[in-house]
Amino acid sequence: KAGVTQTPRYLIKTRGQQVTLSCSPISGHRSVSWYQQTPGQGLQFLFEYFSETQRNKGNFPGRFSGRQFSNSRSEMNVSTLELGDSALYLCASSLRSAGYEQYFGPGTRLTVT
Amino acid sequence: GQQVMQIPQYQHVQEGEDFTTYCNSSTTLSNIQWYKQRPGGHPVFLIQLVKSGEVKKQKRLTFQFGEAKKNSSLHITATQTTDVGTYFCAEGFLEYGNKLVFGAGTILRVKS
Numbered sequence: 241k242a243g244v245t246q247t248p249r250y251l252i253k254t255r256g257q258q259v260t261l262s263c264s265p266i267s268g269h270r271s272v273s274w275y276q277q278t279p280g281q282g283l284q285f286l287f288e289y290f291s292e293t294q295r296n297k298g299n300f301p302g303r304f305s306g307r308q309f310s311n312s313r314s315e316m317n318v319s320t321l322e323l324g325d326s327a328l329y330l331c332a333s334s335l336r337s338a339g340y341e342q343y344f345g346p347g348t349r350l351t352v353t
Numbered sequence: 354g355q356q357v358m359q360i361p362q363y364q365h366v367q368e369g370e371d372f373t374t375y376c377n378s379s380t381t382l383s384n385i386q387w388y389k390q391r392p393g394g395h396p397v398f399l400i401q402l403v404k405s406g407e408v409k410k411q412k413r414l415t416f417q418f419g420e421a422k423k424n425s426s427l428h429i430t431a432t433q434t435t436d437v438g439t440y441f442c443a444e445g446f447l448e449y450g451n452k453l454v455f456g457a458g459t460i461l462r463v464k465s
Contacts, residue, residue: 271451283396283441283455295450330395332451339384339447344395 241267244333244345252351258319261348265312265333272314273342274306277328286329289314290337318350326352357382357444359456367464372429374459376442384445385418385425386453391438399427401445432463 245264253259265272274286285298289308306316312333318325328349332342358377366372376385384403388396400409402418402425409416415428429436439460443453 273451273453275453275455282457283443285452285454288450288452290450296452298452332396334451336451338450339401339445340451341386341398341401342451342453343398344388346395 244331244343246329246331246345246348248348249346250349250351252353253321254353255321255323257321258317259321259350260315260317261329261331261350263314263316263331263333263345265314265331266335266343269333269335269343270312271334271337271340272308272312273332273334274314274316275330275332275344276300277330277347278326283330286316321352323352326350357442357454357456359442359459361459362457363460363462365462365464366432368434369431372432372436372461374427374440374442374461376425376427376456378423378444381422382418382425382444383447386443386445387416387425387427388441388443388455389438390441390458394438396441429461432461434463434465437461437463 247262271290273288288296292308303319308314328347330347331345334340334342386401387399390396400416406420407418413430417426439458441458443455
């Protein structure tokens with residue numbers, strides 16, 4: 241079974257631009273979560289989608305948004321990029337609706353200049 | 354807010370030595386998951402602990418959940434160079450779907 245895939249793998253943007261990242265979960269997984277990983281803040285939860293509904297949201301500004309499609313694929317969008325948004329963005333999918341192991345994708349490395 | 358403290362931040366060991374990382378919370382944990390992230394890689398699920406006092410083993414890895422469900426530990430016996438990476442504990446919240454709150458991680462370096 242194919243793992244979680246994320247595109248693109250690397251991205252360079254300038255301040256003020258917006259970016260969209262994509263995540264395809266493992267087949268059959270309906271839960272998709274997004275995390276931001278930085279050296280200073282570690283792994284931080286952004287949001288989770290389950291059956292196209294956002295169930296949870298972390299402490300990030302409204303510039304960070306996401307959505308999930310009927311095939312469980314998910315996208316996250318960051319508008320008006322700031323230098324501090326430079327990070328590894330990880331997507332994780334899970335088979336069950338709650339409290340279950342998560343499978344992470346390889347991540348998208350975003351650099352904001 | 355929700356916070357999981359993990360220590361130590363770094364650990365350098367000689368190959369063959371043991372290694373332990375600890376995860377602590379001021380509140381009762383619903384469940385604890387452990388992940389390993391190799392350098393340049395992504396987190397990979399290792400184990401989930403749910404019950405008070407639970408102990409689980411995977412070959413040289415032993416995972417424990419405290420009796421009060423406020424702490425957990427991961428112990429590696431006789432480390433190998435393949436154990437290199439960052440080990441994270443993460444608190445799961447059943448009432449919040451699959452949201453995980455991660456500890457800061459312990460970076461393990463193994464000298465051969």
